[in-house]
Amino acid sequence: MIELRSDTFTLPTQEMLEAIPKAALGDDIYGEDPTVKQLEALAAKMLGKEAAIFMPSGTMANLASLMAHCPRGSKVLVGNETDIYIYEAGGAAVCGGIMYEPIPTQPDGRLLIEDLEKAFPDDTTDPQFALPSLITIENPHNRMGGKVLPLSYLAEVQAFAKSKGLPVHMDGARIFNASIALDVPVAEVAQYADSIQFCLSKGLSAPVGSMVVGTAEFIEKVYRLRKMLGGGMRQSGLLAAAGIISLEKMVNRLADDHANARRLAAGLAETPGIEVDMDVPTNIVFFRVTAAGFTWQRFVEECYAAGLNIAELGHGRIRAVTHSGITEQDIDQALEIIRQVLSTEKVLSV
Ligand SMILES: Cc1ncc(COP(=O)(O)O)c(C=O)c1O
Numbered sequence: 001m002i003e004l005r006s007d008t009f010t011l012p013t014q015e016m017l018e019a020i021p022k023a024a025l026g027d028d029i030y031g032e033d034p035t036v037k038q039l040e041a042l043a044a045k046m047l048g049k050e051a052a053i054f055m056p057s058g059t060m061a062n063l064a065s066l067m068a069h070c071p072r073g074s075k076v077l078v079g080n081e082t083d084i085y086i087y088e089a090g091g092a093a094v095c096g097g098i099m100y101e102p103i104p105t106q107p108d109g110r111l112l113i114e115d116l117e118k119a120f121p122d123d124t125t126d127p128q129f130a131l132p133s134l135i136t137i138e139n140p141h142n143r144m145g146g147k148v149l150p151l152s153y154l155a156e157v158q159a160f161a162k163s164k165g166l167p168v169h170m171d172g173a174r175i176f177n178a179s180i181a182l183d184v185p186v187a188e189v190a191q192y193a194d195s196i197q198f199c200l201s202k203g204l205s206a207p208v209g210s211m212v213v214g215t216a217e218f219i220e221k222v223y224r225l226r227k228m229l230g231g232g233m234r235q236s237g238l239l240a241a242a243g244i245i246s247l248e249k250m251v252n253r254l255a256d257d258h259a260n261a262r263r264l265a266a267g268l269a270e271t272p273g274i275e276v277d278m279d280v281p282t283n284i285v286f287f288r289v290t291a292a293g294f295t296w297q298r299f300v301e302e303c304y305a306a307g308l309n310i311a312e313l314g315h316g317r318i319r320a321v322t323h324s325g326i327t328e329q330d331i332d333q334a335l336e337i338i339r340q341v342l343s344t345e346k347v348l349s350v
Contacts, residue, residue, distance in 0.1 A: 177257075
């Protein structure tokens with residue numbers, strides 16, 4: 001099976017599997033797991049922030065970050081196509097008493113400053129209004145096709161947030177894909193946000209885990225919230241050992257995933273019955289099936305039966321995500337399967 005549903009399907013590398021049993025361990029809730037400490041120090045250094053904390057998932061990393069930034073009864077400004085708004089089970093509202101203010105998302109993943117501005121009441125002293133306490137951005141933007149936010153735009157958001165006295169949180173689940181696409185150190189992308197969550201368990205291929213980075217004071221708050229949310233872990237150095245290899249060895253190879261994603265998009269563009277978004281800066285390709293007689297459901301099912309696993313991800317669009325388990329040959333085979341599924345013979349037999 002060629003697995004293109006997500007980069008979360010990546011398996012730990014041989015080097016990770018060898019590092020795990022050798023990891024020095026302690027109880028991390030006592031702050032005594034040296035491997036977790038090593039991972040946290042490495043993440044903070046790479047992203048150019050004071051401190052970092054190892055979290056069990058991207059969802060908990062975002063949730064704890066939002067709760068650390070936002071007082072109960074305040075609003076978080078969040079893109080209406082983001083993971084935080086769509087896929088995180090409303091956690092900030094449930095656990096944090098935080099109100100989501102969904103902001104329209106542009107096709108390139110940006111939230112317009114003028115749209116952010118509209119979320120602020122004219123009179124912030126009027127007690128009727130819930131007040132914004134945080135701006136969040138997703139970079140790269142998953143549901144917008146892995147689009148990378150330009151550094152100039154990040155600077156604009158930062159300046160706007162500053163003018164309003166608010167912090168910025170970046171859901172950078174795939175921030176290393178952004179840094180590779182922009183060809184800049186990841187700290188250059190990270191400098192525009194006060195806090196960032198990024199995932200070790202996606203393209204970086206670790207089995208479990210995400211990091212939150214920010215100031216030492218902020219990370220202290222996240223540390224308390226992680227415990228409260230049930231995310232304190234004991235000998236989590238077993239997982240952190242894999243995360244260290246993610247950061248040390250798995251970043252530069254993301255360029256291969258980007259090349260494979262572009263190869264897939266180029267092949268899809270030449271395939272009759274497919275409409276593909278050709279702007280593919282990272283590892284995510286979105287396309288639609290326009291061939292007569294095909295719904296996306298039928299197409300996905302027939303691809304699956306032929307050995308290609310892909311999925312719909314909003315608005316009838318199909319998403320394909322490249323990762324370390326996918327080779328150039330897999331992409332060519334995936335294209336072959338798609339062409340066979342859409343073959344004239346099949347369409348005529350509908
Ligand atoms: C952009 C983005 N943020 C956050 C998450 C959540 O990460 P996790 O699945 O580790 O909770 C995902 C997961 O797919 C994601 O794509």
